[in-house]
Amino acid sequence: MYDVVVIGQGLSGMLSAIWAKEHGYRTALVATGSGKIMQSTGVLDLIPGADGGLKEWSELYQLAAIEQSQLTGAMEQFKILTKRLGYPYKGDIEHLVPIVMGSGHIKETALYPETISPIKEHGQVVIVGFDEVIDFQPAYIKGNLQKARPQLSIATIEISLGKQSQRTMTQLDAARLLDKKENLDYCIKQIKQQMTVREISQPDLFIFPASLGVENWKYTLEQFTKELGAIVTEAPGMPPNTTAIRLHERLKKEAVKLGVRFYVDTTVVGCKMDRAGIESLTIKTSNHTTDISGKQFILATGGILGGGLEVTSDGVKETALELDADENGNIIHCPENLYPVGASRGFSVTHNGITGGVYSVLSSHEMVDKLHQQAIIGGIRSA
């Protein structure tokens, strides 16, 4: 018997599990897939894929009831957590910053890891691409960035990681290579060489793909910054982005360390209900089917993209518990002890397919708080 069972290991699910566990609840997490953090850019946007500040966001997401203190509290908690995990996030939701993406386009974001620095209007930048990484092409990025930042002076450099693969190499492949000192040194050497030979003047900022190391990102970032003598930023783009992989891996490690019980590659195939709500979930792994019971359940299976909601020719379906949903993806008769978070809360909280990191953090935080209140009132508290 668990106090809290979380379904889904995206950002909402992982944060819910960690925070529930931190409240002292016996917590389990059931997940079919690997979680959608993996496909994200690893930065926390307000409205994903669109401009707009807090006001526009709360209108679009119908968040009128949310108190400012709740919002800032949730963001603070996220920052504290990521700092503890050794992958600190900075920024704040009231002052969005422009960051450059792997296409050269610019978007505004709220919270971002230390490997990212905002892009300025003026000055000199150098875009560094790796020959082997197909999804980061410096001249193309320069073209788009120049349109958005006409006053920037932009140079491009292409270097080699010195590794071959017949498969298409991603930003993550490059990041794993840059975890090794010899590859890092080899790259720094090539950049310095090209700067000298091509007489590129010292820039204010170097732009790299989201590849600056996975485990050793801190050392990689420091080395690049020190050796190149300028600010260094990652420009996340086509997934997989290492900015996001680092967050995913660290959250997962932390959850395991805290004692969240993981059921991975596991699908919820049914549930038992009584008058008070859900009693247990029937879960299926590759070789057996079993029931896990719980007091409270957090639904963090995502929207259409995450697979929590499915569009069928007969309308929208909730996939994990097969609950009825309306055309907006809202669960019609939500059991009392089921708490949907993130994109599981229907289409009104998603934009361009996802909720955006800020909303995921907020809703997980809010739900765990609510569940905590319920648990105290209901007297089903356990320690």
Added chain:
Amino acid sequence: MGQIIETDVVVIGGGMTGAGVLRDLALRGIKAILVEQQDLGHGTSTRNHGLLHSGARYAVRDEEAAIESYRENLILKKTVPGSIEQTGGFFVKVPEDDDSYIQKWLSACAKVGIPVEEIPVTLALQQEPFLNKDAQVVYRVPDGAVDCFTMVVDVVADAVNHGAKALTYHEVVDVITEQNRVTGVRVRDGFTGEEKVILAELVVNASGPWGAKIAELAGIPLRMINNKGMLAIFNHRINKQVINRLRMPGDADIFVPAHNVTIFGTTGINVEDPNDFSLHRQELEGMLAEGKKLIPSINELRLIRAFSGSRPLYQESTVSDASGRNVTRGIALLDHLKRDGLDGLVTITGGKLTTFRYMAERTVDLVGEKLGIKAACTTDQERVPHRKAEEFFKDVDMAPAARHKLSHWAGTKAAEIELSLKEKAANFVVCECEQVTWAEIESVIPAEGRFHLGDIRRRTRLGMGPCQGTFCNHRAAALAVEKGKATSDEAERSLHHAVFERKKGMDVVATGETAKQMQLMDTIYRVSLGFREGDYQHV
């Protein structure tokens, strides 16, 4: 006034018919220029099943179309082998189908000479496991599958190789007439906006559903029945051979394999506008309900996209058949001198994809007669070069799947692609679904440097797989800028257009995994790459 070009014959329309006419003219040594408003195969020629008819479908109702289809089926298998897969086809009777049709059909096929072989149902089910277990009778006919994209491109390339010219993205804006005689056309370059005049002895209108518009420019009446059909594509190939319903031809009763996918269709609704490619969910639902009778698990299969195109049907007298099913698929060759008193213009329309070569033969026979040229048609014998290139790519460092693709695909471009694969990063697999490398993409970008992802897709299959270009369209655009094949603006414009076009076809089938894929596309372009809604003019 811009450039003036002189030639013997202008062919309007870069579909299969126009391509066939151009090649036939070139092989007979007649100077010709083809003009196409968009890319080759923009219209009906790539908006169909890709079925190489054996004629069996038309045997009962339209004997002439059946005879022509079977004859051409045999010729095309010989002459355009690189674009045809000799799959064979099943005609399957399910319980809903009328028993009495079988005898009618068998005797009609026998009369035409189409070989029909009865297959035990158990054997048929072994070969086609998706087929309805309640099938009652199954016959095998020599149907086949055509790759419309490669066929139109290859036929035009062979014509060009024999001295013809082809101008794509050149829309006819005027048909020039002088005293009851057509003397040429005025065309506009869709990229530069520049206008050119092409003067010719004769103009061939092979513009399919746009035929009436061309006739109007020449000042003569031509009533076309544009009969729009919808088709849908499954994410994998569910059948080895073509599967037809054994009944009077109707909606949603053909499944044609095409490389790694299956194309399913179709419907028939008469539309006014030849540019009407609209897709409706309701129409798809109707198709699925009907298709279920042949393939009962149809609703569990994943559709990756849908598309539509119009059959250009022609009947001299006005008919009021809204379904278009009762209008002949026969060929209409109109000599406008006899019909309208206007010399120098010939219209070729109607017909089938399968009969394009014969349509071209008849057209060029008439052209020769009018121009006083006595050269015989050789397209029933002379082969379009095959696509196989197995002797190439053996020693190139590249992904095995991409090598496999090229060795069955590169054709006459093999040597060129092999050479460029040795350049830096040219062996990168840009499109993982269809295993397209940069070297292959580069080989289809025109020398004048026009960058268009749609043109690249039609020639390489870039972005045709289940992800519908989510990853590869951006890669191809970025690499094009990187390698000096496109400016940043051209790449951006083409990328917006490509994503928009893909989404249009996905939207109508967007349930389950395809709904997910569409959202992933949105998320990646808008959120991960930071694209914003662009208001580019689509070429």
